[in-house]
Every structure is written in C-alpha cells, then in structure tokens.
Amino acid sequence: MKLGLAEKEPPRPPAILVLGEGALATQIQDDLNDLGLNTVSMKDLPLSAEDRALPKLNDLDANVRFQKIFRAFRSLERQHQSEHSWIHPGVTVWSERAEFEGWARQAGMATLSTPAKALHLFWSTLQLLNMAESIGLPTLIISGEPVASIREIEASIKKLFQDGRATLPFVLKSAFRVRGGFATRVIRSLDELHEWVPIWINHIQEHSGESLLFIEKYLESARCYVQPFARLKSGEIELFPIVDGSLMVEGRNWIEVCPAQNVDDFIQSKIETYSKKLLEHADFVGVGNLVFLTNGVEVYLTEGLARLNLGYRLWEKVARTNALQWQIHTLMPGLLVDAPKPRAKLSLAAPIVGLHLKLYAEDTWLKIPHPGVVHEQSSKSEWNDGDQEGSLSWGVRPAQNVDWKASGALGYITSFSSNWRTALKTAKSILKDIWIAGGVQTNERFLYELLSHPWVEESMFYNGFVDEEFIPKQIPDQLWFTWMSQALNEVSEPLDEKESWLWMNHRLPVTPDRFQFIERLDFVANGLKGVQGAFLNEKGKPERFCIYPLNRNRYVLRIQNWFFSLRRSEKGRPLQLMALTSGRVHSIFFKEGSRIEPKQCVLIIESHQTFISHRLPIPVVLTALKVKAEDEVIIGQELAELERWSDHQN
DSSP states (O other), rough: OOOOOOOOOOOOEEEEEEEOOOOHHHHHHHHHHHHEEEEEEEESSOOOOOHHOOTTTTTTTTHHHHHHHHHHHHHHHHHHTTTTEEEEEETTTGGGOOOHHHHHHHHHEEEEOOOOHHHHHOOOHHHHHHHHHHHHEEEEEEEEEOSSHHHHHHHHHHHHHHHSSSSSSEEEEEEEOOSOOSEEEOOTTTTTHTTHHHHHHHHEEEHHOOOEEEEEOOOOEEEEEEEEEEEEEESSSSOOOOOOOOOOETEEEOOEESSSOOOHHHHHHHHHHHHHHHHHHHHHOOOEEEEEEEOSSEEEEEEESSSSOOTHHHHHTHHHHHHHHHHHHHHHHOOOOSSOOOOGGGOOOEEEEEEEEEEEETTTTTTEOOEEEEEEEEHHHHHEEEEEEEEEEESTTTTTTEEEESSEEEEEEEESSSHHHHHHHHHHHHHOOOOOOEEBBBHHHHHHHHHHHHHHTTTOOOTHHHHHHOOOOOOOOOTTHHHHHHHHTTTTTOOTTTTTEETTEEEOOOOOOOOOOOEEEEETTEEEEEEEEEEOTTTTOOOEEEEEEEETTTEEEETEEEEEEEEEETTTTEEEOOSSSEEEEEOOOOOTTOOTTTTTTEEEEEEEEEEEEEEEEEEEEEEOOOOOTTEETTTTTTTEHHHHHHHHHO
C-alpha cells in the first residue's frame, strides 16, 4: 500500500428535508428514498410541534419561522456528518411561492422546486392567462382588468352586460392561486354579489394574501382536463396522460380519472399543442400541470400549477413513470443515478385506467366540515385481485384530532385496472371495505353513491355535474332510526319526559330494544361512555358500528357508511342558535336586540378553510350573544339566545 493513499469512506449523498405532514408528504419521502436519496421528515426535526408547523401565507414572520426550521435541519448535518442542504417543499402552499427559494438560499440551502420566475407567473393566474392570450391561446377571460370591491365588480359587469360580452351566469375568479376549491365562484344572480362576495373576498385575502378578482365566461357542460408535464432546461417537453378532473364538488377535485375516458384525438391534440406553446414561451423548467376546460369544440386554458399536483400518483402509474424522478431530473439531474425514460422509449403493455379519490372530514349532504377525533381506523392499505389493484393512504391515525384549522383531508384512495368499469368497481370495493369512526364524519358514502351513478359509469359527467345534477340519498330506511335509538340506549342516560333525541330534523323513536351484540368494546371519550363493535341486524347479518360521545347532548354514530350526528332536544327550552361545526367565529352580523329576518345570515364560522353561514327559517330577535368574533367553538355549542318575533311582540 502506498503512503498517502489511505482508503476513504465514500461521501453520503445529500439529504433532503420534505416539507409538510400527512399521507402525501410521506409518499414523497418514500419516493425520494426509492431513488436512492436520503430524506428527513418534519417530524424528525428537533423542534416542538408548534415550531414544526408551517407558517401561513399571510404570517408576517414566515421567513423567521422558516429560518428556525432550517437551523434545526442543519443541526442534523453536524449530528450525522452529512450534507443536509436540500429542501423539497412537497405539495404544501410553499411549493408555489417564489419567495421560498430566496429564504432557503439565505440559510445556505437549495430548493427542489420550479425556479422563482415561473413560480411567480403561475401564482398569478390572471398574469398567466393574459400571457396565454398574447400568444394566441384561448381563455375564458371576459375582462382582464382586475377588480377588488363590490363597487368595481358592479361597474365592470354593467359595462360588460351593455357591450354584450357578459351574461348570467358568469364566473368570478381570484387573480392569484387559492387552494381549497374557493378560488372560483359562479355568480347566477346579481343578488349574490352583495350577500356572499364581500365574505368570499375576505376569505381569499386570508388564504392567499391577495384579494384581486377577474371575470370569466361560464362554460356550460364543460369537461375539465389536466395536462401533467415535465420540461427540461434543454427545452425538451414530456407530456403525461391527461387527467379528467370534471367530478368536482364545489370546485374541489374529489375524484380524478386518468387517462381521460372521453377525450377525442382532436381535443387531445389541441391540449398538447397549447401546452407546448405556453411552456416554451414561459421558458418553464420543472414539473407542473395545466388546467383546461373544453366544450368539445375549443379548449380554454384556465389555470396552471408549477408543482406536483395532489394526485400525481394517479398519472405516474398510468404513464408507468416516476413523477419525483422527472421533477429532480428537470431541476437537479446531478442528484440522480439514472434519468427517467421518455414515454416514447417505454414498451407499454396492457392499458391502465386509474381513479384517485380524496377522503375528507365532512358532512357532504349538508356541505358542512366535520372535524373531530379519529377513534378507530382500518389498517388495510392494499387491494390486489387479478388485473385490479388499489391502495389507501391515510393522512390521520387513531387518537388524532382532525383540527378545524387544517384542510380536513383524511387520506386518498387510488385504484387501477385495465378498463374503466373494473377500476370503478375496485374503487367502490375499497370504499366499502375501509372504516374510520369517532368524532369525525367523512365523505365516503357520497363518493360511493357518486361512483354508482349511471352517468358516471358511462363517463358522461361534466364540470358542473356533481353540483347541478347529482343528488345523494338523504335519508336511510326507517329501520335505521330504530338502530340510532338502540345505539343511544347503550351509552346515554335515560331521557326525561320533555327530552328526545334528534337526527337532523327527525325525532328518533323511543325503544327499549337493545342490540344483539356479536362483538362489543366499551370506551371512554370526553368523560363519557362510547361503544364500538358489531351487532346482528334483523336478517341475522353483522353490522359494524361505533357511537362516539362529543358531550352529554351530542353523539356521532357510524353504521355501514352512514354517519349520524345525534343531538338531545328539550321541549320548552329557549330558542338557541347552535354551532353547526367546530371552528372559529369569523363574523357576526347582528347586535343584541336586532330583528333578524328569515334566511338572513346571523354569523359565520370558519372550518377547514370554508365559511359556514348560520341562518334561521323564521323571524327572530337576537336577545343574547354567547360568542364574539375570533372565538373558537365546538360543534353543538350555544352561539346565541333568540326569541321568535311573534313572542317578542307579545
């Protein structure tokens, strides 16, 4: 052995901090590990849970808080003797913000995200669409002049109506990207401008830091197509299979389909041509998505995302590729041993059809968020049977509280098969198989019934189908009301003669009957008794159930895929306004002593990034307010005391 040539241990590859928590952050971390890269999750940082929480967009000290996270990350560098110098912003809101790259650079780190110039362009939806129009791409913009108040909107609409450029309905849209499905609002009558738009503008301001709007044409019976792409620094563009995002619920993509089933060659060719033209003009580098609406004749660009979309697992499986590999290859190819193969060089076997379903904590029929504690949760995560394949990724765990401040996302389901109908069947089978219960309600039944709709089975849905056409089953069979009473018999104290139990506006029958248990486990939550297990129904078949106490007067019951929020009522009790969900009191519109007309909004509670108005069907007088703006409340909490207007006059 020659002197001076002592063997050295090869350097460890640099580690990457993945921002965010939940199922998608974990998935991104696993994907990076599979590529041979070392990763660090947020929960690995030597910080408290409060310090690990990512700041909001409108936090004035966001940079300061990130520097604390970055310092904790760098401390691991010294501990593990590794170059911890990369940040992957995950699919958090910071993956779309241009300033984040500069903050990371201040700490001596680099980000695996689209360059700041493109991030700024794609964050400004109006700027992106104006640029698209300048190079000949169709958009739905009626007026490119941004508006910021009701007065400006009314003046602009009046002029557009006079010029014949706008008609009802039309679309108001945030000039900047907003997450959560509330960036767009369809205005069907001018009365909506005064009632909802001021609150909506405030909502946008709180979640994006901007409140400018612009006006778009409403496209009837349109399909929504998402084009995922990757563009290299050399200018090469890779287009992945088109995703159909038409099955929206109030602007949120709950169900995505890939490849889009009814897109013809003409429309697909236009989407591909428009995508390449825009990306080349913008000199975009990285992985992202372009969103189009089409009426079958023309294709209109409506939005762009300069990041991985939330359902990237769907299109990467159909394309038989790796989205994270493409992302790193476009931004920092030196981190990879192998480059991804373009689709043209892949030998594709049988076709793959996939669905991506998002699970949320929500009473979907009432359109009310339903945060709460996850008491029990199924553990099965993989389904495989012949050419059918599915997976479930939970973003929550037992004993976790689904906070009203979060998005309400519980997890997601992906299912794949060789054809559309079998992929549907697999997704519905997973929905029937999973179980989550406790203080939360979910959108499982809504998703199951939507996938069972004949129009969906024939792929005949469109962008407004769920909001305009689909009506889920509202009320179960009469037998279920008896089951509700039997479940309450197991946990609640006997009612007095003035009390009764209600579900929605249905009074439950009083019954001495009890369940015939085949499995039973009693537990305590919130200081009260709860029960989970299974009982035999009238046909001798087992029914799994869980009844969970929120307080003495309110329980959440799950049987099959139905959730019931049960509440105690008392005759002769003064009229009260109760919180429909847990959250923050955003606005109160009346003072004590005010007369409130039927259907007027009394107050608004914010929960899961949505605003829930509280109204009454009868004229009342507000005699006492029990809360004030910014108070946090829980579901069922008394918000105000009221008197009927007729009683008040007497």
